Amino acid sequence: MKTQHTKVNWEMAYTHGQILKVYSENNYERSICTVTIPLDGKNNGEIIRKSEANAKLIAAAPELLDVLLQARTELLHINADCNINLDQQVMTAIEQAIKKATE
Numbered sequence: 314m315k316t317q318h319t320k321v322n323w324e325m326a327y328t329h330g331q332i333l334k335v336y337s338e339n340n341y342e343r344s345i346c347t348v349t350i351p352l353d354g355k356n357n358g359e360i361i362r363k364s365e366a367n368a369k370l371i372a373a374a375p376e377l378l379d380v381l382l383q384a385r386t387e388l389l390h391i392n393a394d395c396n397i398n399l400d401q402q403v404m405t406a407i408e409q410a411i412k413k414a415t416e
Contacts, residue, residue, distance in 0.1 A: 323372040333368040378414050
């Protein structure tokens with residue numbers, strides 16, 4: 314399966330106060346996406362933590378997809394080599410996650 318995303322590590326950084334930027338490694342000027350932190354004056358600490366967590370998850374997406382693709386391949390090899398019945402719910406979830414990320 315050929316993936317279409319930018320093939321380098323993604324990183325996260327603050328820009329202009331309430332904006333988190335996810336960008337490709339060594340190319341800060343070209344952002345992959347931005348996450349705005351919608352401060353409301355009441356729950357700012359929680360909002361900042363959730364926004365940072367969202368940006369970190371987005372930045373980790375390419376690595377997570379690569380690992381999921383490798384895990385699927387290994388599970389299919391183990392199943393073929395050892396004739397083990399894989400949990401179909403797990404395999405379906407893996408396939409759906411890959412499809413969501415690549416289609």
